Each structure stands twice: as C-alpha cells, then as structure tokens.
Amino acid sequence: MELSLVVVLVIGLALFFDFTNGFHDTANAMATPIATGALKPKLAVALAAVLNLVGAFLSTEVAKTISGGLIREGDGGVLITPEMIFAGLIGAIVWNMITWLLGLPSSSSHALFGGLIGAAVVGVGFHAIDAGVLLSKIVLPAFFAPVIAGVIAFIATKLAYRVAGRGSLEGYKRGQIFTSSLVALAHGTNDAQKTMGVITLTLIATGAQAAGTGPEFWVIATCALAIALGTYTGGWRIIRTLGTGITQVTPPQGFAAEASTTATILASSHLGFALSTTQVASGSVIGSGLGRDRKAVRWRVAGRIAIAWLITLPASACVAGLAELVARMGTIGIVLDALAGVGLILTMYLISRRNAVGHENVNLRPVPVSPVPEANIVEEAR
Numbered sequence: 001m002e003l004s005l006v007v008v009l010v011i012g013l014a015l016f017f018d019f020t021n022g023f024h025d026t027a028n029a030m031a032t033p034i035a036t037g038a039l040k041p042k043l044a045v046a047l048a049a050v051l052n053l054v055g056a057f058l059s060t061e062v063a064k065t066i067s068g069g070l071i072r073e074g075d076g077g078v079l080i081t082p083e084m085i086f087a088g089l090i091g092a093i094v095w096n097m098i099t100w101l102l103g104l105p106s107s108s109s110h111a112l113f114g115g116l117i118g119a120a121v122v123g124v125g126f127h128a129i130d131a132g133v134l135l136s137k138i139v140l141p142a143f144f145a146p147v148i149a150g151v152i153a154f155i156a157t158k159l160a161y162r163v164a165g166r167g168s169l170e171g172y173k174r175g176q177i178f179t180s181s182l183v184a185l186a187h188g189t190n191d192a193q194k195t196m197g198v199i200t201l202t203l204i205a206t207g208a209q210a211a212g213t214g215p216e217f218w219v220i221a222t223c224a225l226a227i228a229l230g231t232y233t234g235g236w237r238i239i240r241t242l243g244t245g246i247t248q249v250t251p252p253q254g255f256a257a258e259a260s261t262t263a264t265i266l267a268s269s270h271l272g273f274a275l276s277t278t279q280v281a282s283g284s285v286i287g288s289g290l291g292r293d294r295k296a297v298r299w300r301v302a303g304r305i306a307i308a309w310l311i312t313l314p315a316s317a318c319v320a321g322l323a324e325l326v327a328r329m330g331t332i333g334i335v336l337d338a339l340a341g342v343g344l345i346l347t348m349y350l351i352s353r354r355n356a357v358g359h360e361n362v363n364l365r366p367v368p369v370s371p372v373p374e375a376n377i378v379e380e381a382r
Helices: 003-036 041-055 061-070 082-102 108-123 131-163 166-205 217-233 236-245 251-271 277-292 299-327 331-355 374-381
Strands: none
Touching (some): 003 041, 003 082, 003 166, 003 277, 003 331, 041 217, 061 131, 108 277, 131 251, 166 217, 166 251, 166 277, 236 277, 236 299, 251 277, 277 299, 299 331
16 A cells, blocks of 8 residues: 555544544533533533634644654654554544443543554564653553542532532532633643644654654644534533533532643643543542532442543553554555444444433433432532
8 A cells, every 4th residue: 555545544544533532522621511501512512612623723742742752763763654553543443432332431542542552562562662751741640630630629629619608609600611611722732632643643654754843733723623523523421421420510519620620631731741631520520529528429430430541541552453463464454444443433323323312411311310409509518
C-alpha cells in the first residue's frame, strides 16, 4: 500500500477517534448541570461543543507530549510507523465504543495511549516507549489527578453547603452554567491535543514534518472541529452514569465538582500532562458526593468505573497489538483491520439501539432511586 494512502487512512482514523473522544467525554462537563436541571440537555451539549472547539486552539503542550515524548526516536527517526499508529487507533476506538455501550466513563486518553503502546511494542519492542515520559506525564497524573480533584471537590462541597441557604440553590444552578462551561473549555485544551499529537507523530514518522515540532494549524483546526462534532452528538449513556449513577447530584455538589475539575485540567494542560479528563471529572463527582454524605455515593457504580480505569490501558494495548499483527500482512492486513473495526463499531451501535439513551431520558435511571427534595438538601448536609 502506498505510504501516502496509509497516512491519509491514519489521519482519517485519528479524526474519527477524536469524534468518539468528543461524545465519550461530553459527560465530563455537562453531566452534572443536566442532572440538576441547570441546563437543558440539548443546550448543554451544544455549549460544550462550542467551548471544546475554542479550547482546542488555546494550547499545544499535551500534543507535544504525544508527538515528541512518548515514542522514542531512533537513528532512522521515530520508532513507530503509520501502520502501527493505525493499529493503535483501532485499539483505542474499539475500547471507546465498548465503554460507551456499557455507559462507563472510562478514559479515552488512556485508550489512545494504550493503543499506541501496544502497537509500538508488538511492532518494534519495549524499547520504543520512553518509560520516563510514560511514568511522569501519563501514569502518575492518572493516579494523582482524580484524587486531587476529588479532595478539592470534597472540600468545596462542604464549603458550599456551609454557606448555602434554602434560597441559594437557584444561584448554584446559575453558577453551574459558568463552571460547566469552564470544564468544556478546559477539556478542549487537553483532550483535543491528543489527536493533534497522533497526527503530528504520523507526519514526523513519515518525514513530512521535522522531529520536535508541534502540530500545524490545519491539524489543530481539523481536530478541534472533530471533537466539537463528537461532543454535540451527546454521549448520553455516559452522561446518565456520571450525572445520576455515581451519586444524585445537587446544585451545590455540581458547582463544586465542576470547579475542581476545571482547576485540575487547566493546571495539567499547562504542564503538558496528558491526563484523563474523564478520571478527573469522575473523581470530582465522587468527592462531591462524599462532601455531602458518604452514603450518597453509589459505591458499586464507582467500583465498576474504577475497574474500567485500571483495564483501559492494557485492554486497548492488547486490541492494538492484535491489529498490528494483522497489519503486518501488508495491504490485506490494513483492509482486514479496517473491516473488523467497522464491523465491531456497527455491532455495538445496533446493540445500543435496544436500550437507547437520549436527551429525553438521560436523567432516568433504570432502577428506582430515592429522591432528595431540594428543601432538604442544605439541612441534610448540615
């Protein structure tokens, strides 16, 4: 297969991953304001899409971590080929679709990292991965970021309830519009960068771009548009889990969770840490639930999410490694990978239609949950 055609396929697949990243992560910003009624579902996803688009233009530090840090450079250039990147994207997309079908807010970022690592290890060997960058800018932030966000959300929720009065709940709802918008903007500064990094890595690997350089403007623009379009589609299954599955979010909780998520993501983007915004948002929601009442957190749901966090990177790496083995067959291997990927995606989409979740039923849980009247929210926390 001609190299130029492989590059086109990789770029197209990368943009499709960016699209899945968008609908997979809409919940990070908009699950809590939708759950509390601060924003109507359709308006919420539209607002998130616009702000993701804007945020994607504000920073490229995370993109540089992926394009010039995770994969080592050898004597002949970067130790990864476009075919390997293609296989890595297959692994990331398949895992994104599986967790979306299950309604689990897992990490699109770690799915991407796992895919790239799995394909590079099978294609080149473990020496292709810069362990220092992997540990310092991906693994450690993955552990500390959700914990830090959860602690901040816990403290912020305690403070919010302490100063809240019965008439202040509407004020917190209005505040949620501002804080959720900041989360969406921050999400664009972090997650959109990862696809930019993948495309830039592909261009560097083929010699079309100099090593050590950042993403070009057309890469930034197309990635920003792809993640914005994905965000606008909603990702309602994950919004339901994050908004009503972990805890029954109240306006003070939502405000605190969104503020802590924003602070954590923006700080990480500035430092070039390619963290999981999903893990940060989930950690914030759990922390806000604990800040309200330990019993307010549904630990079984939180446990399922934690398991998904743990297996995301190795699971996507295994899928990508298998795709890389198939891709070694040449043109027929690339075609088989593409057909298998399309088949799996269509199958999962058709399965999802059996129990569709959309803007009209996103706040309805499949099992009864005892509601907490707004009049009791402040007294309950005290």
